[in-house]
Amino acid sequence: MTNRSTGKSPFSVVYTKHPNHTVDVAVLPQCNSKPAAEFAEQFSQMIQEVRQKLEESNLKYKEAADKHRKKREFKVGDLVMIRVRRERFGHGSYSKLSPRKIGPFSILRQINPNTYVVDLPNHYNTSNTFNISDLSAYHPPDAAPTNLSSSDSDSSVSGGE
Structure with missing residues (x-):
């Protein structure tokens, strides 16, 4: 059966031909002949073609996935909401019936495109550094300005625990 990415069957990639019989799986001894050298050259060329087709196929899959991805x-x-996960928040602070997101909290700094330090109060007992997948933009329910008082947050800017 041929692979849709490579266009070849796994057997034909490994053994350079389609199987005829179970004897075809046998290992051939090494020899120093011109036909053997040509065969080796064809084999390496075929492997290069398979790699190229796999790279093209991966690019095609990536483009399709990127169409649905939001940057x-x-x-x-900026004010953000933090997704509450059992792995992140300790025993007793997480419940199945608790809100899935907490906040809003302000962004203190960006470490890299995927990691942000959030102004998280100390009573949460977790690091104030979050992956972007756990953050979502805060949208207030009305047009009134949202002010966070300094008594609500007492975390450090360092980004540590």
Whole structure:
């Protein structure tokens, strides 16, 4: 059966031909002949073609996945909601019936495109550094300005625990 990415069957990639019989799986001894050298050259060329087709196939899959992907970026001072996960928040602070997101909290700084330091209060007992997948933009329910008082947040800017 042929692979849709390579256009060849796995057997034909490994053994350079389609199987005729179970004896075809046998290992051939080494020899120093011109036909053997040509065969080796054809084999290496075929392997290169398979690699190229796999790269093209991967690019095609990536383009299809990127069509549905949204680029998210936050700036310092933006308000975000944090997704609450059992792995992240300790025993007793997470419940199945608790809200799935907490916040809003402001962004203190960006470490890299995927990691942000959030102004998280110390009573959460977790690091204030979050992956972008756990952050979502805060949209207030009305047009009134949202002010966070400094008593609500007492975390450090360092990004540590």
